[in-house]
Amino acid sequence: MNVPVAIRASAERLVVAATMGPTIHDVHAWRFKVASGLIEVHADPARFRPARDPLGRSLHLSSGAALVNLRLAAAQLGHEAVVRLLPDAGRPTVLAAVRLAGRHRMTREERLLYAATLRPFVAARPVDAARPPVPLTNELGEAAKLEGAALHPLPTAKEMPAQRAVLTTHGDSPAEWLRAGQALQRLLLSGTVHAVSTSFTFDVDVPGVDDVTEPGEVPQVLLELAQDVDARRLLKPPVARQHERQGRWQRVG
Template sequence: MHETALDTKTVTDLVAEATAAPSMYNAQPWRFRYLKESRTFQLRSDPGRTVPHSDPDSRALHIGCGAALLNLRVAAAHRGWKASAELLPDPSDPELLALVRLVPAGDDAAELAALHPAISRRRTSRAPFDERQVPAALQEELREAARREAACLVFPDRYHVQNVLDLVYDAEGRDAADPGRAEDLARWTRVGHEAAETARDGVPEYTFGPRKHDGKAPVRDFSGRRPVTDREAAVFESAPNLVLLGTAEDRRSDWLRAGQAMERVLLAATLNGLSTALTSHALEWPDLRWVARDPQSDMGYVQMVMRLGYGPEAPGSPRRPAEEVLYIE
């Protein structure tokens, strides 16, 4: 690890790695402005990339942008910089989510820099995982990754896992009957060879994974009622490894912290050979989201449900070029 100059290529590379983060429907709801004189990034939301029916309060948007912020911090640490972030710095400018100033890093950057190889390897997998449990030592490492970002990670017992699965099934039924959610699905999925192969955002059909024939794993079927050519069916886990990530409060700043914690957990899991997936179904309905919390934990609000396990390598989702989301001045 060494300090490098912040030329245009370095700035662009930092943003390219930041935008490898996951976001709801892969909407990529972020913009970056880099101010050369102060070596500062502005992380801004993109109001044209909201998911209005499924994410009406933009909670998921903030989580996705928080994940991009964590990646920016990791990418900066890898290059010898510390990314010092101030969340929501200007109440009069709600689209400005964070100011991120780069300063030379000290020894504390090594922990973040170690996560860097996982940025390009992390994938959202919609394939079956095997039935192995996550080892206890790795569970604790992932809990610590969440704690580092002021969040809480809980591995619920099998009874609460079943409760979460029931909430997911409830949400799936509600989604199927909601025209607004169907509109979100149609806008952000890319079905058909040409649409999928040319996609720069959204969820292309080659990332849908197999259709679930059996099993309990909560896997969102992005095809809806649309046929997907040559898509196979598969049996998924009967006892999926689900984890809950949450925060004590439920403010915009907590959503941004949750996004950073989520991505830190995902990167640490990837480095340890785990496949990962995000399951937000039940959290998109306020009444179901409240019930999703584990009453045996001190977690105030569940921000994300994650599925972890050991499975095949998943295809990557498309990304817009960094130059499209970055403005340098």
């Protein structure tokens, strides 16, 4: 089936945006195919490194992150992106399919997150760093929740200028890995909006994780969150209705 020129042009822009997500070992182990009005995300056997990732878990996590950027780029172009994870059991290398549906009015949050995709990802802790305030950490947790995951702060030494946390899902299937990747990317972008640098690893075998997770939750990503103190001075709680909007921060000035 021929793909309309306008849809193909939009799809090509979305593919470029999707490649801005975090990668594993600096390799994009996926590829995109535009056909029949869909953008398909395929695992790329030529770039996949099974010795480092025998089950493909990291591949699914990073592919999920790319999906968030693709969805935000679709919103920026005025499209609603409808995503199906693992849409074809007969083709296990197809990780997701994205269909550009009706018109979409971009929200303020989507504008901020899309702008964050255009900035370089910063994992290094700021020189003058501090733990994010609890309301902000909770807000990052809400970002993860929107993608079907949960963020749990971990006990952290008082002198450490960062907050350790673990990202979890209910289950440990390829679909849950994709959801965890989407949650990770939304969290990273939300952190960027609030001057929070985030380092992360998929090695979650660390003390304290079992103490903060609930039965059935599976740890997927270990994170360290650190906010730039200088940038935090530009952020303050909204003046009105502070008691009703705890955890909501806005940039001023």
